[in-house]
């Protein structure tokens with residue numbers, strides 16, 4: 001039995017979400033953002049969430065220790081049935097099933113909201129993230145070479161995809 005719960009995020013969670021994320025902004029290629037997220041940016045991000053593009057948190061003993069979100073894949077109307085998934089676990093809480101639980105929960109929410117597919121766009125050096133996605137059924141679609149740059153390195157991006165609709 002897991003000792004954490006997953007629920008929709010509220011405005012009160014935004015500082016914890018921001019702290020978990022900014023840890024990686026400063027030291028990881030799992031996000032290509034280089035400047036820490038501000039409170040205003042995170043609040044604007046939260047205002048854009050919806051049933052189709054939710055933000056969720058994993059909570060243990062009243063503390064937020066991970067979060068996930070679905071975001072529009074692209075802004076054009078024709079992409080309205082596609083979403084991109086993000087999951088970030090507090091760096092002291094890895095490998096305890098939180099990432100998988102958050103991603104499976106996002107998949108269930110996306111399916112219930114009528115999404116057709118969920119996409120992962122992951123820096124190719126992020127083996128944990130790719131392994132997590134594959135563990136819940138994402139397929140590797142392909143790689144864009146050297147489309148990212150962080151820490152003075154060119155970075156490949158691996159695209160993954162999970163089809164949600166019954167076929």
Ligand SMILES: CC(C)(COP(=O)(O)OP(=O)(O)OC[C@H]1O[C@@H](n2cnc3c(N)ncnc32)[C@H](O)[C@@H]1OP(=O)(O)O)[C@@H](O)C(=O)NCCC(=O)NCCS
Pocket residue numbers: 024030085086087088089090093094095096097098099100101120126127128129131132133135
């Ligand atoms: C990627 C990340 C979300 C994984 O979260 P986590 O809670 O540590 O992962 P889980 O414990 O749920 O692991 C689920 C599965 O993912 C894979 N996995 C997770 N971390 C891994 C690692 N370091 N190496 C290899 N496989 C890994 C395994 O298949 C694992 O199953 P197992 O533990 O039964 O072997 C976490 O490392 C993280 O927050 N990284 C920084 C942010 C990031 O990369 N986000 C993008 C993810 S979409």
